[in-house]
Structure formats: structure tokens, C-alpha cells
Amino acid sequence: MPNALAQEKSPYLLQHADNPVAWLPWGEAAFARARAEQKPIFLSIGYSTCHWCHVMAHESFEDEAIAALLNMHFIPVKVDREERPDVDKVYMAYVQAMTGRGGWPLSAWLTPELKPFFGGTYFPPDDRQGRAGFPSLLRAIAGGWANERDKLVAEGERVLSALRGHQDGVAQDDDGSGGKPLIEAAGTAFEQGFQYFFEAFDPAHAGFGGAPKFPRASNLAFLFRIAALQGADSELGREAVKLAGATLRAMARGGIHDHVGGGFHRYSVDEGWFVPHFEKMLYDQAQIAVNCLEAKQATGDERFAWMARDIFGYVARDLTDPAGGFHTAEDADSAVAAGAAEHAEGAFYVWTEGELRSLLGDDFGFAAAHFGVKPDGNVPENLDPQGELRGKNILAMPRGLAETARQFRLEPEAANDRLLAILAQLRTARAGRPRPLRDDKVVTANNGLMISALAKAHQILGGGADEPLAYLAAATRAAEFVERELSDPATGTLFRVWRQGRGTAPGFAEDYAYLIQGLLDLYEAGFEIRWLQWAVRLQATMDAVFWDAARGGYFNSAAEAADIVLRLKEDYDGAEPAPSSVAALNLLRLAAVFEGERADGYRGRGVRCIEAFRAQWTRAPHAMPQLLCALESALESPRHVVLAGDPAAPDFRALAAVLHERLGPRRALLAADGGAGQRWLAERAPWIAPMAPRSGLATAYVCEDFTCQAPATSPAELRRQLGG
Structure with a gap:
């Protein structure tokens, strides 16, 4: 019963x-x-x-x-x-x-x-x-x-x-910074944080430390932020990009990457990214995709763009709810065969040599060489303590495609076409296996992360004319789903989960922080004012419900939660960043648009949020790399680019594309659309009111500390003003 x-x-x-x-x-x-x-x-x-x-x-x-x-x-x-x-x-x-x-x-x-x-x-x-x-x-x-x-x-x-x-x-502990001003403590933390990752880097396999290896996205976000601040062509910037880029490439080659279906598994049990724990989480896909997009900006290497597209393709196919939200995860375990009671970890993903030989025919030799397939399986016994992978092969790429092409005397393009055809065959065959369970609940926080990733993909991935718009459409559908199903407009509050209807649990600090971030990114991608307006309302609710007025920072849960015996504040950026780490940057982004230096406003609260965790990020900067990413906005004058014109027009979109060609300092992006959006902004930031297109052309106003350069109407002129 x-x-x-x-x-x-x-x-x-x-x-x-x-x-x-x-x-x-x-x-x-x-x-x-x-x-x-x-x-x-x-x-x-x-x-x-x-x-x-x-x-x-x-x-x-x-x-x-x-x-x-x-x-x-x-x-x-x-x-x-x-x-x-x-x-x-x-x-x-x-x-x-x-x-x-x-x-x-x-x-x-x-x-x-x-x-x-x-x-x-x-x-x-x-x-x-x-x-x-x-x-x-x-x-x-x-x-x-x-x-x-x-x-x-x-x-x-x-x-x-x-x-x-x-x-x-x-908050009261001696943080070891000797009472230094924030700018000095931040400089020291950045140096020590970089030194930690430099020394922890695994030169043989990439990533940081030994087994098990997790794709902790905030580590790479911090390294890309260093490159953005120092310049990707500076000595320090090049080294930061080298560490982050090598890690992403190693992950893409390894078994942690699902070469057949796309996306990434949770972590690898070994130091070489080879044997994964096979579950796949939405929050990993979103954050790794952003890492890949920033790697593309930092290097211009299209392989990183391909990695991001690989993730988005997987999410679109396997984790997207018909109503627009994104599901939470896929299990590691599944039935070993159709109708079998026995389940095993990785059963959906691994192959025997016989299966591959029978399926691929003349292409088997190429696939076996490229993916490291062995007759008795390629998983060492010490990495398979339960014996579930005995005789099975995990697909990984121990060598590059160029080497495989040389072995089979193929031109690189022909080798790539052959590989894609093989993967398509494997995908079709694998679709006939019992799938792992999909956790089809929609979690507000995770959807916020995915909205961010898709919004950034719209900005950064060129591709065909329709590709960026598809990413923007997916992000918009998800935001509309959360607004419709997981928010209460009467109270301004969020709910945590939806599955066959809204759950009863309220939204927690991470739900607000991640969704606000997603809405800010979505506004800067498509310039629909409704998303910025909602972000402002949600920030007010988050401040009212979770802010620690005594010491700064955000509690995980609300004060009135009777079933919580201890209100905690996260002080570690792990698989998902701490709510306060994300919220600090959200506040500073809002401050750049709506206010100057008011201590009681967004900026004051953002700085106080950072200061609340100074003891942690000064003693162990590597514990809060995501929070360190907010320091730039706390210490430097605000930068803006206002694009005047119709956001849907080709000339407007051409200017917007220039803003995302390279990594660089953070800028608040705003649209002076000549309509309701600009009027709403001007009521809160009057300096935006007079900005308008010049000579009927979309026009960019590049501003720093509320002083603007000459209006730019061409991508080339805008690129020059940005230092490109």
C-alpha cells in the first residue's frame, strides 16, 4: 500500500x-x-x-x-x-x-x-x-x-x-586584510585567487586538483573576468584564458561530455575527465555554456561556440518542457535493456565493441580509433568499483580529429563529416534504449541560470541569421513560463517548483538571485523593458524577505519560516554560486542604470553584500570566485552603452553584435527605443531621455561615469570607441 x-x-x-x-x-x-x-x-x-x-x-x-x-x-x-x-x-x-x-x-x-x-x-x-x-x-x-x-x-x-x-x-572575524580599503583588499584577493588556480591547475589533464573532478563553472568565470579586466592579450590575461580554455577543451574531449547526445555529465570520478558520474543537471549545462561563450569571446576559437551549441541542442531536445520551462535533470541509472528489471549507472550511454561493430559496419574502425574503443571495454577496474561498466566503452576522444583524419588518409572536412554521420547513427540507435529517468520538475533558480545562458548565446553566437533569435525566443518562453506559473504578481513573490502545477514551497534566495540575473541578461539581449521592470520588482522582494539588515548579505530562507531551525547564508560558490555572490552583481548592475553613489540604494547594498563576506574571500578567495567577479562593478565607475533605435531593426542588431565580439569590462546596456521603454527608463534615469537615432540610423552612445563619446552609427565606429 x-x-x-x-x-x-x-x-x-x-x-x-x-x-x-x-x-x-x-x-x-x-x-x-x-x-x-x-x-x-x-x-x-x-x-x-x-x-x-x-x-x-x-x-x-x-x-x-x-x-x-x-x-x-x-x-x-x-x-x-x-x-x-x-x-x-x-x-x-x-x-x-x-x-x-x-x-x-x-x-x-x-x-x-x-x-x-x-x-x-x-x-x-x-x-x-x-x-x-x-x-x-x-x-x-x-x-x-x-x-x-x-x-x-x-x-x-x-x-x-x-x-x-x-x-x-x-562578519565580525578578523579577515586578515588589516582594515584595508575595499580596493586594496580586492586587489590582493584577485592576485591570491589567480595564484591558487594557477598552482592547482593539472597540467596533464587540465582542471584543478585531482580526482574527482567537477566542472565548477565559477572557477572559470573568475579566470575569464581576470582576462576581461587585464586584457585577454596581456600576460596575465593570456594565462587565465589558457587555464580556463584548456579545462573546457579537456572536458569536451572526455567521457564527462556526452558526445552522442550533447551536454555534460555531473563530474568525473578520475582526474582525466574520463569516467563520469552519468547524471546530467540543468544547472551544469547553463553554467558550462556561459563558460564556453566567454571562451569564444576571449579566443575567437569556434570550437568553444560549438561546445555551447552542443549544450543548447541537448537542452532543447531533452530538457525543455512543452510549455517553455526547463526540466531539472536526467538520472545516471537506467535499465540495462528494454523490459529488464536490472538497472545500472551509465547503461544508456556506454557501448560494447560488438554493438558498435554491428551498428557502424565499415565506419567502426574510424569510430573505434577516434573514441578509444577496446574489445574488452576501456574502463579500468579501479574506476569501476561496482563492476557496472565491465566490458563497456565510454566514448571519449583521446586524440584530436586531425590525427584520426591522418590515420585514415582523410581531409579534415571529410573526417568531420564522417564523424558527424557516425554520431547521428549512434544517436538513433541509443534512442531505442530505455532512457534514464528525467526529473521533469521546473525549478525557478535553474531556469534563471538557463535564461542567462540563452540570452548570452543570442548576444555572442553569430551563426545563421535565425540562430541567435532562436536562443532569444527560448529564453523569452522560459521567462514567460516562470512569470505565468511560478510567480504571484499580487505579492511580487516567487515559488520554487512547478510540476503538473505550482508547488507550495516559496522561492528561496537563490531563486530570486538567479532569476533576476537571468532577467537582466534577457533585457540586455532583446531590450524588452518588461524584463528589466520585473527584475526591479523582484529585487525589492528579495531585499525585503532575505536581506540581513544587521550584517549584510542574504539569508537562504525567509525570517518567518517556522520549519527552519537556523537561517544560513551561503559563503561558498560550489556547483551553484552562493545567492549573495549573484545578488551582489545584480545590485551593482541595477545601480549602474538607476542611481549614482547613494549608500542606501542598489550600489550601497551591493557593496555591503560584498563586504559581508570579506573574511571568507580574503582568507580563501577560491571559495567565492563568483563573488569576486562582482568586485569590478563595485570599484570602478559605471560604464554604459545606450543603443537608440528599434531593437528589431538590422542596423540596431548590427551595433548590438559589436558589443559582444570580445571580452571586456562590464557595461550596462540600454535601449532608447523612442517608446514606452525609454520613457520608463527616463523617469528613473533622466540622462537617457534625450538619446535618439541620428539621421534615421540606429545610434550607439558609449558612456563612462555619465560622460558620453560622440554618437556612433556604424559598427566600425562603435568598435573603435570600444577599443577594438
């Missing part, structure tokens, strides 16, 4: 609806039952595409005996971390503080008042090598709750107090 999760919409919660565990969703019903029965809560947090979540579910949560232990002694509660990131971050902080590590599935035991007193991640179903298995642990905790409850409750209080003290003390 299904448990209470059968009434939920989350794919992750629905995966557990038929467990014998009497799961309850996170909420007052579960809390009230824990209080009434005076039982601890067992909290299990994961997400639908999490491999080890599946493993623990199969080993423990589907086991009748283990379920009986859970149901007898605890109130079992399941949380989808993508629906409730605020809950996840509180208890992840606890587990990391207690054990020194974290991850999913996250397992925590709470008092009925939601205070944690024990936790960990994955637990095996039996005792192994001196480590207690899950049933033994459940019995021990149940015994402790019955006989030493006061000690457990006191432990929960102690750890929460320590976490609260750490949170409160971050």
Missing part, C-alpha cells in the same frame, strides 16, 4: 511512495506526530537523479525488516533537496560539522523540535569492516533516545549553537 508520498508531485518523493517505510513529507503533520508520539524524526534528503540515493533506497528503504525498525522507533520524513534547499542546507551544515564531509543521501536524526543530534550520508544495510550498518545504527539511536534522551537533545542544542555562533561570527 502506498505511503503518504503518493500524494506528492516531486519525482524523488514519488520514487519512495511504494516503500514499506511509512514516509511523511516535510511539514507540520510529521512534526506534530513526532511531538505527540515523542519519537525522533529520521530525515532522509536526496534527489531523483542521485545514484547513491537509489542504492540506499534499494538496500534499506525497500527492505521490510529495516522499514519495520524505522516505522517503530522513528517518524520517517523524506525531502527532495531540489524542492527544499533551505532544509537541505541546514542539515547538511550539521552533518559536515559533525563528520567533516557531506553528500547525498543525507541522513539525519532530529528531535521533535527539528534539532539534529546525529547524522551521516549513505549507510550500508549490514555491518561492514567495523562500520555499523543501517539497522544496527537504528537500534543504537532508538536505545539512546529511550535511555539517554537528555544527552541527545543537549548534543543537538550544542551543535546548533556552534553553527549559529559560526554564522554570527563570520
Whole structure:
């Protein structure tokens, strides 16, 4: 008989609806039952595409005996971390503080008042090598709750107090900058941040550090920002671009890249980007695409443009909802064959030599040479501890196409055509396999990131005349979806998720920060004033709900959230950037348009947001590379380019294209369209009012510190004014 999760919409919660565990969703019903029965809560947090979540579910949560232990002694509660990131971050902080590590599935035991007193991640179903298995642990905790409850409750209080003290003390700690002005502290942080990545760079495989290797996009964003500020042709700029570009190229060659279907897997378990953890996340696709677009700007290398198009093609085909929003992820696991009960990680993506030989015929030799295919599989045993990839081949490119072309005596263009035909065959064949589960919920934050990426693609990718417009159309459809389905215009608030209807969880700080960023980018791509207007309204809501008036920065959750025992502020740019890191730049971008130096306005709040984390970014600049990217706008005079004319006209678009040919300093981009948009802007920034086309031609006004150069009506003149 299904448990209470059968009434939920989350794919992750629905995966557990038929467990014998009497799961309850996170909420007052579960809390009230824990209080009434005076039982601890067992909290299990994961997400639908999490491999080890599946493993623990199969080993423990589907086991009748283990379920009986859970149901007898605890109130079992399941949380989808993508629906409730605020809950996840509180208890992840606890587990990391207690054990020194974290991850999913996250397992925590709470008092009925939601205070944690024990936790960990994955637990095996039996005792192994001196480590207690899950049933033994459940019995021990149940015994402790019955006989030493006061000690457990006191432990929960102690750890929460320590976490609260750490949170409160971050802004007050000596940051080691000796009270330097922001500009001096920022300069030191930039130097130390670059030095960290320079020294951590892996010269053999690219990327930073050793295994496992994650495509942490904020690292590359920081390096490209250095190149933009120093000049891509300067010594430091060239080195920054070299590190970032080499990392992207290595990722594109490796097994972390889905060569057949496009896009990138979550991370590689080895240092060479070869064996991936096969899940694919929307937030990775969006951020890696932006890295590729900036690499294209920095180098002019069309290979980076191809990488971005590869990602956008995958997202359009496999992660786009018919209504316009973008789905969250695809699982790593799938059935090993049609109708098979057995599932394995990577089953959808890997190939035996026999499969490839049979499918490709005369093209097999070319494909095998290019992708490193071996008769007995190409995955070393030490990288396949579960044995799921034995005899299988992960497609990767151990060498360039030019080398393969020489081996087969082909011209480069002919080799490329042959490779594309092979990939098309493989894509068709793979489509007949059982697909991994797609988590089809639409998350506001992730959609904000994808809107940004598509808006930038419209700006940067030339291609055919229709290509950039297709990216702009996709970004616009997604923004309209979020506006229609995930926002409440009456209150100005956002909701977190949509799946077969709007979810109940409110939007969190990351939802606001990422979406505001996306709307600012969307305005600068298509110049529809509605997106800038909405960004302004959302920023006001974000400030009202999440801003820390005492110390600066943004909390993850709202003050009135009764089910959150500790309000946290993110101080690390990980797989996704901290909300405050993104919000700081959003504020400074708004300040560049609407105000000067007012301390109580956007600029003052943006600077204070940066200062709130000074202790972190001065001690460990590499921990907050995304926040460092905002420092440029905090320290330099605002720069603007106002384009006067019809944004849909070819001459206007020709001028706009010049603005994105190269990496450079940040500029606020505005349209003086002669209509409602310009009137709205002029009410808030009067200096825009007189700007108009010259001689009937679209005209660019390049301004710095509110002083403008002579109007430019040709791409060549605009390029000259920008220093091109």
C-alpha cells in the first residue's frame, strides 16, 4: 500500500511512495506526530537523479525488516533537496560539522523540535569492516533516545549553537586584510585567487586538483573576468584564458561530455575527465555554456561556440518542457535493456565493441580509433568499483580529429563529416534504449541560470541569421513560463517548483538571485523593458524577505519560516554560486542604470553584500570566485552603452553584435527605443531621455561615469570607441 508520498508531485518523493517505510513529507503533520508520539524524526534528503540515493533506497528503504525498525522507533520524513534547499542546507551544515564531509543521501536524526543530534550520508544495510550498518545504527539511536534522551537533545542544542555562533561570527572575524580599503583588499584577493588556480591547475589533464573532478563553472568565470579586466592579450590575461580554455577543451574531449547526445555529465570520478558520474543537471549545462561563450569571446576559437551549441541542442531536445520551462535533470541509472528489471549507472550511454561493430559496419574502425574503443571495454577496474561498466566503452576522444583524419588518409572536412554521420547513427540507435529517468520538475533558480545562458548565446553566437533569435525566443518562453506559473504578481513573490502545477514551497534566495540575473541578461539581449521592470520588482522582494539588515548579505530562507531551525547564508560558490555572490552583481548592475553613489540604494547594498563576506574571500578567495567577479562593478565607475533605435531593426542588431565580439569590462546596456521603454527608463534615469537615432540610423552612445563619446552609427565606429 502506498505511503503518504503518493500524494506528492516531486519525482524523488514519488520514487519512495511504494516503500514499506511509512514516509511523511516535510511539514507540520510529521512534526506534530513526532511531538505527540515523542519519537525522533529520521530525515532522509536526496534527489531523483542521485545514484547513491537509489542504492540506499534499494538496500534499506525497500527492505521490510529495516522499514519495520524505522516505522517503530522513528517518524520517517523524506525531502527532495531540489524542492527544499533551505532544509537541505541546514542539515547538511550539521552533518559536515559533525563528520567533516557531506553528500547525498543525507541522513539525519532530529528531535521533535527539528534539532539534529546525529547524522551521516549513505549507510550500508549490514555491518561492514567495523562500520555499523543501517539497522544496527537504528537500534543504537532508538536505545539512546529511550535511555539517554537528555544527552541527545543537549548534543543537538550544542551543535546548533556552534553553527549559529559560526554564522554570527563570520562578519565580525578578523579577515586578515588589516582594515584595508575595499580596493586594496580586492586587489590582493584577485592576485591570491589567480595564484591558487594557477598552482592547482593539472597540467596533464587540465582542471584543478585531482580526482574527482567537477566542472565548477565559477572557477572559470573568475579566470575569464581576470582576462576581461587585464586584457585577454596581456600576460596575465593570456594565462587565465589558457587555464580556463584548456579545462573546457579537456572536458569536451572526455567521457564527462556526452558526445552522442550533447551536454555534460555531473563530474568525473578520475582526474582525466574520463569516467563520469552519468547524471546530467540543468544547472551544469547553463553554467558550462556561459563558460564556453566567454571562451569564444576571449579566443575567437569556434570550437568553444560549438561546445555551447552542443549544450543548447541537448537542452532543447531533452530538457525543455512543452510549455517553455526547463526540466531539472536526467538520472545516471537506467535499465540495462528494454523490459529488464536490472538497472545500472551509465547503461544508456556506454557501448560494447560488438554493438558498435554491428551498428557502424565499415565506419567502426574510424569510430573505434577516434573514441578509444577496446574489445574488452576501456574502463579500468579501479574506476569501476561496482563492476557496472565491465566490458563497456565510454566514448571519449583521446586524440584530436586531425590525427584520426591522418590515420585514415582523410581531409579534415571529410573526417568531420564522417564523424558527424557516425554520431547521428549512434544517436538513433541509443534512442531505442530505455532512457534514464528525467526529473521533469521546473525549478525557478535553474531556469534563471538557463535564461542567462540563452540570452548570452543570442548576444555572442553569430551563426545563421535565425540562430541567435532562436536562443532569444527560448529564453523569452522560459521567462514567460516562470512569470505565468511560478510567480504571484499580487505579492511580487516567487515559488520554487512547478510540476503538473505550482508547488507550495516559496522561492528561496537563490531563486530570486538567479532569476533576476537571468532577467537582466534577457533585457540586455532583446531590450524588452518588461524584463528589466520585473527584475526591479523582484529585487525589492528579495531585499525585503532575505536581506540581513544587521550584517549584510542574504539569508537562504525567509525570517518567518517556522520549519527552519537556523537561517544560513551561503559563503561558498560550489556547483551553484552562493545567492549573495549573484545578488551582489545584480545590485551593482541595477545601480549602474538607476542611481549614482547613494549608500542606501542598489550600489550601497551591493557593496555591503560584498563586504559581508570579506573574511571568507580574503582568507580563501577560491571559495567565492563568483563573488569576486562582482568586485569590478563595485570599484570602478559605471560604464554604459545606450543603443537608440528599434531593437528589431538590422542596423540596431548590427551595433548590438559589436558589443559582444570580445571580452571586456562590464557595461550596462540600454535601449532608447523612442517608446514606452525609454520613457520608463527616463523617469528613473533622466540622462537617457534625450538619446535618439541620428539621421534615421540606429545610434550607439558609449558612456563612462555619465560622460558620453560622440554618437556612433556604424559598427566600425562603435568598435573603435570600444577599443577594438
